[in-house]
Every structure is written in C-alpha cells, then in structure tokens.
Amino acid sequence: MRAIDESPGGPVAVHGLVTVGTAGYWWLDTHAGARLLRGDATGVHAVDLPEGPDGLTPLAVHPADTGPSAVLYGHPGGDYGYLREPAAPDAVLARRPSLVHLERVPSATGGTAGPGFVYTGFAPGARLDDPPVDGLRVAVHRTGEPFAYDRAVALDDGPLALVSVEATGDPAAVLVRSTAHGRTTQRLLRLDPATGRPGLTTVSAASTPRTRMLPGADRWWHGEALGTPRAVLRAGLPGGKEGGERVVLPEGTAVAWAWATRRALLVRTVAGRGAEALYRVDGDTLQARLVAGGRPGDSFPEVAASPAGDCALWLRVSRRPDGTAEGRMELLLDGEDRPRALSATEWPAPVPRTTRYCRAGDGNRLPVQLSGTAGPVLLLEHGGLTALANAPLERALEELARAGQLTLARVGTRSLVPAHRVPGGERGYNDLLHAARLLREESGARRPLLVLGHSMGAVGAARAVLLEPELFDGWILRFPVTDLVGFPYLGIGRHWTGMLGDPSRTDQLSALTALSPLHLPLPAGPLPPLLIQTGTYDTRADARHGLRLADRLRELAAVTHSSYPVGHVERFCQAASRRAVAEVTEFIRRCPAVVVHDLEGASQ
Template sequence: MARQEGVKEQIVYPAARRQELVEKLHGRTVADPYRWLESDEGAECAAWLAAQDDLLAAQAATWPQREMFHRVVAELAGNGAVAVPAVTPPLRRARRRFFLHRAPDQELPVLMVAEDGEPPRALLDPLAVDPSGRTTLDAWRPSWTGELLAYQLSYQGDERPALWVMEVAGRRVVDGPLVPGRATPTAWLAGDDGFYYVTLSRSRGSGAAPQRQVRLHRLGHDPDRDAVVFETCSPQLSVKISPEGRWLMLSCAPGAQSGNMLWLAEVTAGQEHVLRPRLLHDGSADGAQAVLTFGPGGRIYAITDAGAPFGRVCAVDLADPRAPAWRTLIAQDPPAVLTGCVPLPTPGPDSDVATAVARPTAPGPASASVPGTALDLGSVPGPDTAPDPASVSVPGTALDLGSVPGPDTAPGPACAPGIGPVPGSDSGSEEVCLLLSRSRHGAAELSLHDGEGHQLAEVPTPGPGSITRLTAPAHGDAEAWFGYSDFVTAPAVYRFSLHDRRCHPAAPATTAVPAPAAPATTAAPAPSGSVPGPVSGLAEPGQPPPRIRQITYASSDGTPVRMYVIAPAAGQQAPGPRPTLLTAYGGFGASCLPAYSPTILAWVRAGGTYAIANVRGGGERGTDWHAAGRGLNKPNAFADFIAAATWLIDHRWTTPRQLAIKGASHSGLMVAAALTQRPDLFAAVACSAAVLDMVRYPYFGLGPWWVTEFGDPGQADQFDTLLGYSPYHRVRPGSAYPAVLLISPHHDARVDSMHTRKMTAALQHATTSGNPILLRYEEGVGHGPRAASRWSALQADILAFCAAHTGLGSP
C-alpha cells in the first residue's frame, strides 16, 4: 500500500503493481509501469477496481454538498440538456413528424410520431425494450413516405447496434436485426423497399485491414446476401440519398474531422445494386471538407470549407459536378461560422409565401450581422449551454462529418441551397429560398436568401444563444425547424415560417396512448405533460439570473482567446475571488457555444463562477482555429487553457485554492494535460473518459480514427510532440498534485478505460500532497447516451467533489 499524508486525513491507496517495463521508441526511453492495467480481465485488476470503489465511497461521504447537488442537477435536468434532451426538432416525412421527447420523470427520450391533425403518440421507448435503462436508441431514420422506420439499439453503451425496421402505423417490427456499423446512417430507397447502410466487411483473413462497406438491403431478404455497392479502407464512411431516390452521396474520411472524399452516384430503378460513383471532391491533401445536400426540383448543393474556413454554400451543376466547377452562392462571412443551411420551396408567384419572399426587408450586405451579439452578453437571459464538454458535439462549421446523423436529425450537416432545375426534373418552376444559420462570436444568427444567394432578410433569433439541428421537410412545406437554448434558457423547439419570416415557439404537443416498443412486446408508460416551450431565467426562485460575460484574454504566445464567464448576479455574493470551475474542449473542431447546462446552473446557483474557454482546436472561429490546435499544434490548446486559468487568477475571479477544472472526452485530455503541466494552479481536477496515454492510444478503442487530430506516434516528429504532453507519461513521482477525480465508463467503445486505470495508478503512486486521487468506474454505460438519472448523478458527483475541494458552500 502507498501511504500519503493528507491535509485532513491519511489516505491509503489500493496497491498497484509496478512493472519494470521500458521501451526505446524513436531514440527516446519510455517507461510504462502500469501496462498490465491495459486489460481489466483477471483477478488482480478486479480486486484493484473493487478497492478503488471502496475508497471513492469513503471519500464521497465527506463531500458536504453532495446531496444538494444531486437534487438540484436532477431538477434542472428535467428541462433537458444536450446529453439528455427533453425535446428535439421534428423530422417530417410526408404527413408524419418524428421527434424525441423526454418528460422530466423519464429516464430516456421516447421516439414520438405525430400525424397531421392528430396528437403525437409514442412510437419507440427504449425502457420498454430494457427496463434497466441500459439499452439506448442510437440512431433512427424514417423512410421517405413515413410508413417505415429504421432504428438502431445498443446495450450498455457499447455502440454495437442492431438495426431493425418498424411499420409505423401498426408499430410492428417487419425486418431485422441487421448488424451495421456504429450508428450508421441509413439511406432509404424512394419506394420504401430497401435502404443503403454502412457496415464492416465480413472476415477477409488474418491481418487484413478492416473495410467499410455500403450495402443495399432489401426488406425481408437475408442480410448476409446484401449487395456491396461501395467499399473503402477509410475508417469513416457515410451515405445520404436524395428524396426522389435518384442520387446517392458517399463520403469517406481517414479520421474524425479530417478532409473527406466525396462521391456521387446515380441510382437507377431496378439497378440499385449497381453504382458507378464519381469523385467530386478530394480533401485528403488539404484537409478540406464538403458535403452535398438535395433541394427542391432536383437541385444539388454543396457546403464546404474549401478555400473558406468559415464555410460557404455552393451550387452543383450536374453537367460538371466536380468541386472546381461548384459555383459559390453564399460566400463565407468572417468571423461568423456557417452552422446550417436548408432550402425552402417557394410556391407559385401568386401565393402569400411568394409575396413575402419577394419583399426584401433589410437592404445591405448579405453578411450583415445581428446587433448585440458580440462580446459582453451582460445578464441577457438565455439557455445555458456551454459545453459540459462531455456532451459537446456542435461542429465548428456545418461540416460535422465526424458525427453520424443522430437519432433526431436529418442526415448530414444541414441542408443547402441550389441552382436551377436539374435536366429531366419536372419541378423546374419551383423557386427556392435558403435559410442559413451562423454563429458569430458564439451568438446565433439566421438569414434568408433567394435561390441565387442574395440576402432577403435578417431573421430575428430567440436570443443570443445556440441554434441546433436546423431542418426542413423533405417535400414542400415553406417552414423550417430548429432547437434553441442559451445559458439560462432551457432547450426549446422553434418553427420558422416563410409566411411571416419569423420564428415561433413550437406548439405544445400532448401525448397519447403509449406504444409498445419494438422489438420487445412490453408496453411502456407514455411521456406525460407537454413538450416544453422556452423556460427563461432559470435561477433559484426569487433570485435574478446569472450574469454572463464574454471576455478576451491573451494566450502565452499572444493569441487572443475568448472565454465565457458565468457568475451569480451582482449583489448575490460578496465581491472578490470565489470558487470557480473552468472547462474547455479544444479539439475536433467542436465549438463550445451558449447552451443550457444543468451543471453550470447548479454550480452558479450554489455561489460559484463557471468559465468556458474557446481555445484553439475548437471550431468557434472556423477551420483555421481548429488547425491551430490539432496535430503538431495540439500544445497550443493546452497553453490557451492554462492561460485562461492564470487570467481568472490574475483578475481576481478566483485563486489557485478555489479553482477547479473539469472535462470529458477531448476536454478530459485538456484538463489532464493542464494538471500535469501546472498542478500548482488548481485545487481540484475532474477528468472523464479521456485519452491519457498518447503513446499507445492508436491501439485502443477508436484510436486509429484520431491520428488526424492528435498525430501518429509511429512517426518520429509527431511522437516527440505526443510524448511531450501525454498526461500519463508526464506524471512525476514526488509531485504535489491537487485533488483528482478520474471517471471511466466501463463499456466505453470510443476511449478505452485503460487510459483512466493507468492514470489513476500513476497519480496515486506519485502524489505527495495528501489530496485524494479517486477513480469513479461506471458499469453498464459507455461514452455516449445514458439514462437521465445516471447522467445527473455523475454530474452531481463531479460538482460535489469540486465544491468540497474549492470551498464552495451551499446555495
């Protein structure tokens, strides 16, 4: 046993055997004393993990605010959060609208369907499939007619889903299971008789590189005989089909948020299994991304960051559909980042909608900004988003090729506009408007454009927060839907109408008789209540909402970096430094934007300050900002984060004894790097589901996908950078580390839990401070979705731990 003298008590850590394992890599001597913890099999590791559970339980019992945070976070999570949504924008197919809804007392979102003129009804409830709450709905896609639904369920967060097909009217399973790839998109044929999907190749022999394939499945046929229509060695492959079923887009990329190759294939009736894809865009050399979207009248559009790091919208002419021939309709508008674009059909010239569209309202440049969106947001009420980095998924541009179309979104990054009718189309007279969403310094903007890209109007947004999941019906309707939230406004769904060019809160949706969930036969309770509208000012009852500021500070190399600071309203707390919780994401081009977060509100309600730094590596300033913090530039992200901490201390927002940092996934790497580089700056560190061994990460989980983000340890020049910041390798025996809570989901299929096990053992062996080094090992969950109560309990424990070690009192 290793013994440490703590300030409050003596801590006895579980013994972890140290191996004398040293390797020579690229001329460097690298020790790996805890390699045996890369496997969790065997009695030795099981006993060590059980002892860690006992230590955590004993320490958690001393956290004064634990019960309070469990109560408050659960209460606030009832309004929804990124990880546990209460409601999502609908996806319309013919006469039906599909959306997710979770009532405050429900553990998981329920897939709902509403037919025109009828109240919504529950279609699929994961809890009816598995009452334990460990089965999640990973992805879903209705057919173009809305008569059938393809959906994917996985167990315990392993993200190895089974794909099923349900008849929507009778809620009857008619096909499945298939075994696709991880949360693969499905591309339905126009006739509802089958779909394309992505899967791994069947066995190709020992040592063969895994192939990703697009297969065509005909309903009712043996999946083992599904035709392979496209194949690639790239780890990421996605598909999307046009509503009329004529065109299939295929996109493949060597890693997450890296340049992609884009193909287009014509689908011929009766020959859907025979494709001749044509390469349109190749971003493998310059890192540029592009995606196609399909508009009315057979139009095809492209959204790309090629030559436009903030994103542009292009028209694609099928006479020459290759990228060099794309015609820019809407140019980039720095510093606003393009986050979405949908085409809306405009009816005939005599309709009310056409008249409204033809009436320009705001002359001026197409890139005019919405007033009051920059810098100091003051105490403007708004949803509270800021990344709980565990749940950050908002892309820096509209090109989030790394994320699969989610269970509640239309495929791909946002739809785009187009040019004229495609030859052979019978809809050539149909005009198009383009609705764009952008994020300017973190504040959402909406603008309406004609089919040639000229701006018709600025559209007032619900507030200075985030717009997500901008979608439009596949056929016909002159409306669009999106989600909105900000730091103090709970997530709500809005509808944009071309009739008046305004955004309207979605009407409350009452629920109906519960539906049996497939493939199980057990019925589950229907969601109760109504779909929540906007809920503002979610401060403690009787208290003013938090004060929100956006400041700019200088990083170590002088680069200006923006940061949100959310604090109790003036007069609620005594002036001067106070317990502060700092986070950032800084990777994969993901943006930390204002959004509703029960975690933030609970911390601020208790009297603390919460800060979110928009460091390099994110997408808040476009793809160049991402590039400045990826690969060999990854240390810039950590430098920006450490500079944020020193700025908060220097400007008397907090002190090292009151400053905690937290993060999950890439954000977990962020805080672990800061911990090992500047342990003197922090009182507490909470690190969840993080990549921590940068030398061996490609061998575990989705590590091979991340080489484009982190670098390749097999290359000498990249190895030096990776080893230089690898948290596991930077742990120094004899150092005085702050209190650390390391968290790992046991079934994490993305970030293997070996990272957390090895880091825990290394820190417990090394520290001399007496501050606790704790491991929270979660059974039955993975990296992604989980039941609301488990999500709330995790966030509450993180806050209680940070509060206990920064001196944060009760509210």
C-alpha cells in the same frame, strides 16, 4: 402515433433531431424516460416504438413517411447497435446515425422494387458485446428482406476508413463520406433502377473536416472550412463538384454550419458577441433571409434538415423579458416565410455571462465567458462537454451557478491539429492553461479553481494541471482521451491519425509524446485531487485512456476513478448518467480547498 396530452415535468433534454418529408422528429428526455416526438402541421404527437432486445435502448430512430421505421438498439450512450426494421427477420450490427432511406430498391433475390435504405454497418454475425473496429461497410437494404441479403458497396479505402452516409435530393442516391489516412473523400452512390446495383461517383475531396457537400434537388451546396473565419458557401447546379456562385450573407456574420432542404439552404451564423441566427438561402435567387434569432440571448443548441426533406427543424432557446428562458421546437417548411412553433418547455435560464480575454502563447486572444460571481471557479472547454447546451451535466452546473455555489468559466479553445504541426503545444492544446492563468491572476488565492475536461477536452485539462499544478485545487476528466501515443490501439482511435498525428512515424511520435498527458514528465510535488469517469460502452474514448492515467498518478494525487455502464454521451432519463453527474457536483463541493473556502466564508 399518439397525441401529447401534457408536458413532462422536471429537467428536460432535447436531442436527436431528424427531418423526414414535412415532419420533424426529436427525443425528449426526462427523469421518467425518453419519448420520440413528431411535429408537423397537425401538431405534436408521440411515436410508438417497437419493443427492443432486453437490456438495450433505442440509440437512433430513422422514421419513414410510409412503411416501417428502422431502429438502432444498443447500450446507453453507445455508438454501435443492432439495426432492426419490423419486416426483416434478422438484425445487423451498425453504427449510428448513418442511415438514409431510399424510395425504391430492387430486390436482391430478383423481386420487384420497394422501399429500402443505405446504412453503415458490419457484416452479419458481428456482435454488440465485442464491436469490431475494422470492417465498416456501406450496405443497401430492401425493406422486409433479411439483412444477410444486403448488398455491400466497395469503397477501396482500406481498413482505416471512417464512413458516413447522407441523404440527397435524388431519391435514388446518397452521399458517402469516407476518411482514410487523413483524407476525406465524398462520393455519390446511385442505384441502377433496374438491377439495384450501386454505382459510385467521386464528387469532391474534402480539404478539411469542416467541408460539406449538400446535394439538394435543384442546387448542390458546397461549404468550405465551416465554423472558421475562412468559411465560404457556394451554390451550383446538380453535379457540380465544387459549387459555383458564392452565397453572400450580411456583413459581420460568420458562418458556423449549414444544412440543406430540397429547395433551400439553412445557415447558422454568429455575429458580434456571440449572437446566433439562422438564415435561409433561397435556391432560385440565392438571397439570404433571416428566419430565426439574431437577438441577444437567442441560441440554437441543435438544428436538423435533410436534402431529401421539405423542412428544417431546430431547438431555439430564448430569454424572456423577466430574465427566465424558454426552449422551443420550431419547424420551417420549404415555401413558407415563417417557422411554425411546435412545442415549448421551461428552460433553466443561464446566469448572465461576462467575457474576459486571455492571450495564448502564440499571441491569439481567447474569450473566457464567466457565469456566476460566487463560490469556486470551474474552468471548462466551451465545446468540450457536448454540442448541446442542455446536456445533463451542463444543466446541473448552471443550477449551481444560479444558486451562488459555483462560477463557470468557459473558454473558446481552438480545434486540435496534428501534433507535428503544433510547435510548443499551442493551437488548442494549451488554451485551458492560459485561461487558468488569467482566472488565477484575477481571483488570486481567495477562490478555489478547478478544471474539467471531457473527451478530447481532457487533453488540455490534464496538460494544464500537469504543467502547472499550483494553479489548481482539483480536476475532473470525464470519458477522457489521455494517451496520444497508444491511441491507435484503443477503441476507434486508429481513425484519429489524420487529426492528431501518426505515432508509427518517428517524426510525429516525438511531437505526440510531448503533448500526451500520459507521457508528460510528472511534477515533483503533489497534485490536486482528481476525479476520472469512464464508460463501459464508450467506443470513442476507450476506458483504458482513463485507467492508465489513474494508475500513473495514484502516488501523487488522491485519485477517484468511477466506471459507468454508459457510452460517450448522456441522457437525463438514464439513471447511470444521473449518478455520474451527481458525482461530479459532489466532488466539487467536497474538494478540500472548496470546503475550507466555504468555512471561511461562513465565519466572516
């Protein structure tokens, strides 16, 4: 490790937070490149990484307190990569970021016990340039041995399983979450200390995708329906399947998510008009204590903790008295009352936001946050771009809003649900359309209105334009999902049937067809200009989603389709990502309605 001697200049992206023992790790991206940093009681240091294969980039690094670290190398923004550790003579294709270190693993060849890890990957011989969709397995690896010797763990979920592994407070056990046929099962995988053979014990079935089991050293925490008004947190003794005593938080706070350390639980809450805060729940008393945030302007774009570690790490963005903002990495050790400030960086202060409310077709009131007061209005789904507030595109859009060239409208759309349970396209699928009606009513015809959809958010954006094209002056679909009928045959779409519905079933096929942007009836008149961006290495939203919609609409709209050598996410340090962001901002500026609006404004 190397000491940090200076702060990087220019835009910064912080992401990929990981905690190991009493240290926290994070990626720091700038135009010059990406660095992995370690923060602990001694300060902040840069972590030296081994050279990877030519043309590939580190997607994830899983440090170890002792011994070598495992690194996943793949295409920028991709989901698959070659998993390597310095002592092993080979590599294996794996998915990120499911990898958990174990303290002692007996050798598969009969040797003595040593450090190892459990990961989700594919059989030896699988290739990165043609990543398999089926065949994902859980495997146990011993450091220094060939990956070909790894023990595979049979889950008996069939070929449709989505699998992840998570650390626990037991150094010889991990939690395995697998989803098959729309049902998520949580199992505890524990290694026999003598033979190293894995044993599986089912601990609970996750009733919703937002269910969490967090097995710490002294408490097993259970969160149900996190991020919804029905969220509940419980604490039980190790081995308890559904938790025990309910965790009580201050009145008026809504639980968004939770992370466990060895001894405590860290809870992210939202209160009032979106004020964010972090509470720590002590494992002995179950008392919740505020440890960060709670003030207007505070937000926590990313948080990390592990039941195998002794600390929590987070990125806090706060507003200074002069109106500017600052991003700070903070570390909270078990047993300490206050977090330690590790590093700080300049942060583009977002334009002060005002909130409007639109009424969806099913009667629900949806918040629409407006940043800026001038220029065209760009409507986007609040969570549709990324979970991180410092994503390259969102930072670029904020810069335009501060310069008075754009007004951002973020709508808090609701989670997607299976199509056959969504009468008339409500519950998320049409929320962007209702927000657009509100914005058009407030601004009239004086200001151009554009809509942007990313990933699943592209479903709502595309539906809004195809259903009421007269509302919009342009639309942007980035790495989109557009085919709700053929998605099981595109990339990893076969794993989405529990979330979207199953088109192989006649009763669900009709509902999916009615919601799918690729299958909606086309309007008679022309459509506004359209920009579609796809990623060559995007295994989540397969590029064919965007290609098929572009081909269908060319006779009705001026369609620009661009493909970039990236996956589903972006980084500042990747030139292709910067080009993709620049294309979006340029498309907005050159949209015909925007050009006319700017000329009229200049002449007045």
